Amino acid sequence: MTDNFTDLFSAPLTINWTLSFRCNFVCSHCYSRDEVCEELSTADHCRIVDVLAEKKVPFVNFGGGEPLIRSDLYEIARYATKKGLNVSMNSNGWLLDAEAAKSLMESGFRSVGISIDSAEAALHDDFRDQPGSFERAVAALDHLQAAGVKTTMSSVISRINYRHFRELLELARTHGVKQVYLHNFKCSGRGFRNRQELDLSPEEWKAFYLEALKVKNETEDIAISFDDPVIASLPGYEENPLVKGSSCGKLSLHLRPNGDLTPCGFIPLVVGNILTDDFDTLWYDSPILQKMRHKEAKGKCNGCGAFEQCLGGCTARAFATTGDFCEPDPHCWK
Amino acid sequence: MSLLVRNPDIVWRTEQRREQEVIEALERGEEVAERGTVILMFSGMMHQLNLVGGKIWALCDGSRDESAIVDLIAAEFEASREELAGDVNEFIADLLQRGWLRHDG
Numbered sequence A: 001m002t003d004n005f006t007d008l009f010s011a012p013l014t015i016n017w018t019l020s021f022r023c024n025f026v027c028s029h030c031y032s033r034d035e036v037c038e039e040l041s042t043a044d045h046c047r048i049v050d051v052l053a054e055k056k057v058p059f060v061n062f063g064g065g066e067p068l069i070r071s072d073l074y075e076i077a078r079y080a081t082k083k084g085l086n087v088s089m090n091s092n093g094w095l096l097d098a099e100a101a102k103s104l105m106e107s108g109f110r111s112v113g114i115s116i117d118s119a120e121a122a123l124h125d126d127f128r129d130q131p132g133s134f135e136r137a138v139a140a141l142d143h144l145q146a147a148g149v150k151t152t153m154s155s156v157i158s159r160i161n162y163r164h165f166r167e168l169l170e171l172a173r174t175h176g177v178k179q180v181y182l183h184n185f186k187c188s189g190r191g192f193r194n195r196q197e198l199d200l201s202p203e204e205w206k207a208f209y210l211e212a213l214k215v216k217n218e219t220e221d222i223a224i225s226f227d228d229p230v231i232a233s234l235p236g237y238e239e240n241p242l243v244k245g246s247s248c249g250k251l252s253l254h255l256r257p258n259g260d261l262t263p264c265g266f267i268p269l270v271v272g273n274i275l276t277d278d279f280d281t282l283w284y285d286s287p288i289l290q291k292m293r294h295k296e297a298k299g300k301c302n303g304c305g306a307f308e309q310c311l312g313g314c315t316a317r318a319f320a321t322t323g324d325f326c327e328p329d330p331h332c333w334k
Numbered sequence B: 001m002s003l004l005v006r007n008p009d010i011v012w013r014t015e016q017r018r019e020q021e022v023i024e025a026l027e028r029g030e031e032v033a034e035r036g037t038v039i040l041m042f043s044g045m046m047h048q049l050n051l052v053g054g055k056i057w058a059l060c061d062g063s064r065d066e067s068a069i070v071d072l073i074a075a076e077f078e079a080s081r082e083e084l085a086g087d088v089n090e091f092i093a094d095l096l097q098r099g100w101l102r103h104d105g
Helices: A043-054 A075-082 A098-106 A121-128 A132-145 A165-174 A202-216 A230-234 A281-287 A287-293 A315-322 B015-027 B051-059 B066-077 B081-098
Strands: A014-018 A059-063 A086-091 A111-116 A150-156 A179-183 A223-225 A252-255 A260-262 B002-007 B011-014 B036-042 B045-050 B101-104
Touching: A043 A075, A075 A086, A075 A098, A098 A111, A098 A132, A121 A132, A121 B036, A132 A150, A132 B051, A150 A165, A165 A179, A165 A202, A202 A230, A202 B015, A252 A315, A281 A287, B011 B051, B015 B036, B015 B051, B036 B051, B045 B051, B051 B066, B051 B081, B081 B101
Parallel strands: A014 A059, A014 A252, A059 A086, A086 A111, A111 A150, A150 A179, A179 A223
Antiparallel strands: A252 A260, B002 B101, B011 B036, B036 B045
16 A cells, blocks of 8 residues: 555544643743643533544643643543543653552553653753652652553753763663653744753754664664654655654644644644634645645755655744744754 | 454544545546555554455454455445455455454354
């Protein structure tokens, strides 16, 4: 079967769902900490689940804000699971004690990711501006494992950790984590304001990915994921992603706390509202999504041999720094 | 009777608009064997099934054996049972070998 996957999808595969922008942390890189948005009732969230189930969206990932801030998280997850959705979430781990882990298991969570930015407790706590947060994040991994929930670990790569990602993998190994996401830095929200201090230069990104890919290829016990389209321009990069370029708007969409849909959490352009607009019309015909799916090379991408593979890299980063989807990703080293 | 059931770890979806397009193409006499209508996600990989494969897959819900599936596919595609039985058997054998289907009962 050689069909083009992008043309095939009748709905996203994943909805990244922010139930609330509220959070108990104030992290330096957070895209959403300064966002304010009306939040929906539990009943409205269940109506959203109904839409997602009808459209056969297979995966829902709760993010935030901190998902555990919403006391009805378990109820929404239980309802989504009952409707056939595969539910996961990302958390800072602070509120995730043994009882919460048990409730997550009982409400059907397939996996839970815990954000840990450094294997050094003091550095993690400082970055998250929350003393004791490292200890509680690591404890959360253990509580989840004891409750039988599959765990993943998420680390946003920045100046504080890009030379020490091996230690993060070792930490994951010690706590039974089988999948680690080394997320690329996004210049959105506080991440945009603090990018001079936190973001790497394009050459540093290239060096990081070359090293991290080598480690990924040598590592068998932990799956390492990068999810950064700019990586496709590296010589010798042979992975075959489902779609080229950013997956946002092609494989996934983001839901804001009021039901507004955006291409991803880092692009603050509203495509429509899942409760008031027709989902198929938004998915197939939204001018924003259409533009993201059919990018044209601009600037240095024009004539670049890698464009066909990377499609200009991360659309969110290009948009955040230039206001144009089609401008080159500022992380690009070419 | 050996009922056929899908591996519950496989997440799958019929792409309805695509399926409709493929059915219309088939009615126009076009070749559709290489056009996917069902996606399967398993162990971090994605796979596609074509129209007939997707229909067979959807019928493997634990309530039918291979013979019943051949009957239903023959009726839906207005083909003779004899014509289809070998292909359906080969397809199901492949999925059983991959671990995507299993016999139940």
